[in-house]
Amino acid sequence: MPLFRNIASMIALLPMIVISLTVFVGCIIYSFVYSLTNSKLIPVFNYIGFDQYERLFKQRKWDVAVENIFIYGFVFTIGCLIIGFLLAVLIDQKIRGESLFRTIFLYPYAMSFVVTGLVWKWVLNPTFGLENSMHMWGFAWFELDWLVNRDLAIYAVCIAAVWQGAGFVMVLMLAGLRGIDEDIWKSLSIEGVAKWKSYIFVILPMLRPMVVTAVVLIAAGVVKVYDLILTLTSGGPGYATTTPALYVMENFFKRADLGQAFAASIIMFISVVCILAPWAFYEFYLRNKYAAN
Amino acid sequence: MKKFFSILLTIFIPLSFTNVSKAAGHMEAEVIHWWTSGGEQAAISQFAEAWQEMGNTWIDTAITGGENARGTTVNRIIGGNPPTAAQFNISKQFVDLVEQGLLQSLEEVASAEGWRDFIYPPELIETCEFEGEFYCVPVNIHSWQWMWINNDVYKQVGLPVPQTFEEFLAGAPTIQAAGIIPLALGGQGWQESGMFDVVASSIMGFPLMQSIYRDKDVDAFRDGRFESVLNTFRELNTFTDEGSPGRLWNDTTAMVIEGKAAMQVMGDWARGEFAVAGMEAMKDYSCVIPGKEKYVALGGDVFVFPKNDDPKVKDVQLAMASMMVNPTVQANFNNAKGSLPMRLDVDTSAADACMQMGLDLIQNPDAIMRESDDWNTPAFTNAWDDIISEFRNDPNYTVAQVMDDLEGVLTSGL
Numbered sequence: 001m002p003l004f005r006n007i008a009s010m011i012a013l014l015p016m017i018v019i020s021l022t023v024f025v026g027c028i029i030y031s032f033v034y035s036l037t038n039s040k041l042i043p044v045f046n047y048i049g050f051d052q053y054e055r056l057f058k059q060r061k062w063d064v065a066v067e068n069i070f071i072y073g074f075v076f077t078i079g080c081l082i083i084g085f086l087l088a089v090l091i092d093q094k095i096r097g098e099s100l101f102r103t104i105f106l107y108p109y110a111m112s113f114v115v116t117g118l119v120w121k122w123v124l125n126p127t128f129g130l131e132n133s134m135h136m137w138g139f140a141w142f143e144l145d146w147l148v149n150r151d152l153a154i155y156a157v158c159i160a161a162v163w164q165g166a167g168f169v170m171v172l173m174l175a176g177l178r179g180i181d182e183d184i185w186k187s188l189s190i191e192g193v194a195k196w197k198s199y200i201f202v203i204l205p206m207l208r209p210m211v212v213t214a215v216v217l218i219a220a221g222v223v224k225v226y227d228l229i230l231t232l233t234s235g236g237p238g239y240a241t242t243t244p245a246l247y248v249m250e251n252f253f254k255r256a257d258l259g260q261a262f263a264a265s266i267i268m269f270i271s272v273v274c275i276l277a278p279w280a281f282y283e284f285y286l287r288n289k290y291a292a293n
Numbered sequence: 294m295k296k297f298f299s300i301l302l303t304i305f306i307p308l309s310f311t312n313v314s315k316a317a318g319h320m321e322a323e324v325i326h327w328w329t330s331g332g333e334q335a336a337i338s339q340f341a342e343a344w345q346e347m348g349n350t351w352i353d354t355a356i357t358g359g360e361n362a363r364g365t366t367v368n369r370i371i372g373g374n375p376p377t378a379a380q381f382n383i384s385k386q387f388v389d390l391v392e393q394g395l396l397q398s399l400e401e402v403a404s405a406e407g408w409r410d411f412i413y414p415p416e417l418i419e420t421c422e423f424e425g426e427f428y429c430v431p432v433n434i435h436s437w438q439w440m441w442i443n444n445d446v447y448k449q450v451g452l453p454v455p456q457t458f459e460e461f462l463a464g465a466p467t468i469q470a471a472g473i474i475p476l477a478l479g480g481q482g483w484q485e486s487g488m489f490d491v492v493a494s495s496i497m498g499f500p501l502m503q504s505i506y507r508d509k510d511v512d513a514f515r516d517g518r519f520e521s522v523l524n525t526f527r528e529l530n531t532f533t534d535e536g537s538p539g540r541l542w543n544d545t546t547a548m549v550i551e552g553k554a555a556m557q558v559m560g561d562w563a564r565g566e567f568a569v570a571g572m573e574a575m576k577d578y579s580c581v582i583p584g585k586e587k588y589v590a591l592g593g594d595v596f597v598f599p600k601n602d603d604p605k606v607k608d609v610q611l612a613m614a615s616m617m618v619n620p621t622v623q624a625n626f627n628n629a630k631g632s633l634p635m636r637l638d639v640d641t642s643a644a645d646a647c648m649q650m651g652l653d654l655i656q657n658p659d660a661i662m663r664e665s666d667d668w669n670t671p672a673f674t675n676a677w678d679d680i681i682s683e684f685r686n687d688p689n690y691t692v693a694q695v696m697d698d699l700e701g702v703l704t705s706g707l
Contacts, residue, residue, distance in 0.1 A: 040389050042395075044393070058701075059679075060679075061683075127534065127535070145535055148480075233538070233539065234481070237480055237539075237686045238683045238685065238686030239682065239683065240687075254361070255360070255672075256386065
């Protein structure tokens, strides 16, 4: 019986299993049940079927939120990877004062998203921020209205997020680069391969585990992005930068529309499962199968 | 019958006072509210001081933003750690709490002190009364229907102070040419929809608003006047500055006070900011109720008292409720707040010209206006306000599209 093979460790794990089941699974079931009600300020079991979901999918705001999370996810992930990798390569050139630069680049990651949001809010604010400073220095043509422009505001959020996340990717990549065997570099230089070519075609593929780790960690942050947007734009202008998480929180705590918030969070949960399920299937089932063979 | 009650009252009022004073001694009360700006702080401290003069302790839990404060209150009630008193708006915001039996009935003190006789206008009683019992204390009446205007700006450009939105729009290009922002507007959802409702009532009048917001009359909605409201609103928005998105209301009022902007549409709580800045009504700044028909809206604040497991808390709550409606406290509080008192028999000799204007208007029942959230659930008003906010921010969102989307909300049965 494999189930009882490690009875001691099973017992040790039991509290964790119980907590995960009650807290995670229990709360998911609770949310689903109450998403079928018209609960307003407090959860009340008043069954109305799938009306909340119907209402959710009719909301322009929800469409905007879903679109935003895709833009944010794409730009943030790609931006962090590219800039992080570039920074790592530059630092890897055996420069002077390496630890100083490493600290500077990693520093934003040590801040909370709330701080990042507030800092960039001031920088990008057209009436007090960079635009205003440039005007006062005489560059009247300078325009930086991303934060108040509804089409660009989500990219302003991405800039702030990349600023914070890129340093972290850099550290991961740098660790990877330091693990590359000197002999590989030697053979590459004997072959006469250009430096940029060797980075892209030889070294980068060897860094695959680092890239995967970075993508997983960044992607986990994408779905739950909330504090950054709340402090930077509060979902504005209008609701141009709202995200699913913001929509859920707003309906939960501000708008006294619990049923709607539950419905939206269930949809968020289902979409995450849809993305994770194929990966989990591969990771935990297919790989074990091949490994066993 | 009525006489019988008034006799009863004369017997019970003194009795109730002795009751309250017996219950007194040292009482501790935690109050959640969202009054954090300069003028608002001055107002809430009137309550706090009156409470402390009675020998009690006031624990101030101020939370920025009405939505956040209400969220905290609800969470604490559900979490079993309710505050002694909490602020809500005159609206349907707290109906769920009453229906679930989570609020303390104030009927004991309300009938003893005869609240039904002195609370004015009677619509306030409707807000607080559920199945014949009082569950909230209205503390003030706030009206959104005001334009706040910096007189110096208009003097500077040589224009008379506008009395309607049309006059304002006519003068706005001149003001803009003088390098001043014509319209100060904080781009947050509630500020945008608040201004929209002022534009709506001043252009189409209260009866039409009532048939749209209360009766959901699609024909009235489609009769052309609502479109002209949308057009005027869009035109007004071309005269704001680009720093508008997300700006707080009091920072926006400060722009008018400093003369960086000419006008702000905001509720009469803005008056407190002008007062704190040392400006004099009608001399340094003007308050104008725009439109031919002048209305005063019945917005405002109430305090509710969540039920507590500790039976002693009930006495504290009743004592505080009684303190809040006290005529002297009402006068001090509302003078600081810039709002109208919830009873007519308070001393308003300290009222400035703007407040006097509101006081005169509210005595005429025809000038009293209700707001959408008096009739509609938050789900309805939020769906509606989202569209208005999007209309303000997206220039490609056409009036025809907005009309269709608003009609969708109107007929959704939310």
